Amino acid sequence: MGRGLSTLLRRVPTLAPPKPISAANKRAVLDQLNVTDRRANRALRLLALAGGTLVFLVLIAIVYQVIDGASLAFSTYGFGFIGHKTWNPPANQYGGLTFIYGTLVTAVGALVLSTILGVSIGLFLSLMAPRRVAAVIGPLVEMLAAVPSVVLGLIGIYLLLPFIRSDVEPALHSVLGFTQIFGPAQPVGNSPFAAILVLTIMVVPIIAALTRDLFLTVPRELRDGAEALGATRWEMIRGVVLPTTQTGITAACVLGFGRAIGEAIAVAFVIGGVPAMHLSVFESGNSMAAVIATEAPSAISNLQTSALFYLAAILLVMGITTNLTAQRISRRGSRMR
Amino acid sequence: MSAINPDPAHALTASGNLRRRQAVSRVFVSATIAAAGLAVVVLLLLVYYAAKRGIGQLSWTFLTGHLPPYDGVGGGIGPALVGTGELVLISTLIALPVGVLTALYLAEFASPRVGKVIQTGIEQMAGLPTIVIGIFIFGLVTKHFGQSAISAALALSIVQVPLIARASLESIRRVPGSIREAADALGVARWRTIVGLILPTASSGIVTATILALARAAGETAPILLNTNPTGLGYQLNPLQAVPTIPVEIYQLLNSGYPAAVAKAWGAAFLLITTILAVNIGARVWLRRSERKRGI
Incomplete structure (x- = not known):
């Protein structure tokens, strides 16, 4: 969301000198966005993050599983x-x-x-x-x-x-x-x-x-x-x-x-x-x-x-x-x- | 008037050192042409021999009949065809959302540093030996719940996710910035921009990637060999049971080594290789055409 808001603020054509981005200003823009949109933004972001994280979890699981499976042979023979x-x-x-x-x-x-x-x-x-x-x-x-x-x-x-x-x-x-x-x-x-x-x-x-x-x-x-x-x-x-x-x-x-x-x-x-x-x-x-x-x-x-x-x-x-x-x-x- | 005799000292044909250099250059240029020719010849030979030995097998009973017994006499590959279709469908259903979401995160949300880390993760996943994926799912799922189409599909989806993620990322990044900027300027919420504009514009690339990943999964043996390798010869549709598949069936037929079994393996291999190559060519042609239409 942060990036979306900042690009939004950056790209609004400003004829008057740009207002300083204060907290109140930010709030005003946020309020313009409808609540559903805000929730959907966050949901999509989380969903995408979940996809990226899953890739990592699988990699970690693979390493763990393979080492776990090898533990018997490792304890028997070592290196x-x-x-x-x-x-x-x-x-x-x-x-x-x-x-x-x-x-x-x-x-x-x-x-x-x-x-x-x-x-x-x-x-x-x-x-x-x-x-x-x-x-x-x-x-x-x-x-x-x-x-x-x-x-x-x-x-x-x-x-x-x-x-x-x-x-x-x-x-x-x-x-x-x-x-x-x-x-x-x-x-x-x-x-x-x-x-x-x-x-x-x-x-x-x-x-x-x-x-x-x-x-x-x-x-x-x-x-x-x-x-x-x-x-x-x-x-x-x-x-x-x-x-x-x-x-x-x-x-x-x-x-x-x-x-x-x-x-x-x-x-x-x-x-x-x-x-x-x-x-x-x-x-x-x-x-x-x-x-x-x-x-x-x-x-x-x-x-x-x-x-x-x-x-x-x-x-x-x-x-x-x-x-x-x-x-x-x-x-x-x-x-x- | 004397005849026009070119002065040998200023001839236009190369001589001496230059001649040698040009000869060397020509040798190396021909070598690269030969290398490219060799690769094409090998591909054509593969297809030619698969066709020569396999095409005679094709018949209605071969395409629909139950799997042959150990000596390869009688029967067909019907259950394996259905099983491969089922398996690939399940694995793509798993891999497509994960791959596209990962690409979306990388293209739209991730900070450069996090993006780099996740990209490294995808590259690692793409480079995993497929047999390691197979033995991973074997240890994680199959060892506890027995062989099933689901566990084999999980293994295949690990093969597919990086393929889909990479290609989707590329096509999302190729969406013109003007579309995004126009949406931002109109105050469109980010998720609406993504769902309504970016994904549809990138869809041809994503669809192509999915189809290519599907074809890749259909031909993989190593990830599924340990996870779905049934003993039954009939049709099996229950995804909680081991289902027969074309690659594993070819593997089994080859291991049995009976002439009739090997002949059936050639038939199945011909079917597999022509389908996969046709899908590959078709997907590329379609992608090029649809991207040209959209002006990407």
């Missing part, structure tokens, strides 16, 4: 859970290291691929493509983000895995096999590598859309200036566009990373579902989100459920940290500009 490799439900032994490793490997791998692809697409849509072409390609790329993860999982199993098994893996292994990262041939094809490809499909549209909007904010004069000085298109991008948008690109990538660590279903189908750590991206592994999705519905003991909650808590902490980082980076970037 040692994070560094422990064994995950054996029949023996009721749980450790999270293999899943944390799997999550990080797949998310970082997907981040590398989708940063290259996403920023390229952002550049194409904002600076290269004719407007008409961009108006068609842009929404199509965004459509990729709308594909449900369970459909991506299905496509991953029946199209991606055979392709990786027969073509990608042998090629990469023969050329880069000595690095151990592209290790020995696996007969199944379920692997973190497949998960990386599926996650890339999910993250690329996010980075592409964010960076496209970012590149469009680079002042035209700067770009034209560089080209007038004789820079080629690529030199203009490398010398002007990328440096001025550096922070924004970083923020977009961090957001993409946050999306990649949280994906459960599509990853669960292709990563292999084996709690193991391998240097090779072609050997089956598992990720935190994926193991929660696959084991929580059929958990055989309270400790297992609690251990899954523990993983969810780690995931939550990682997610919140990446989000806050992205926000901080992008705020710093927008303040600089």
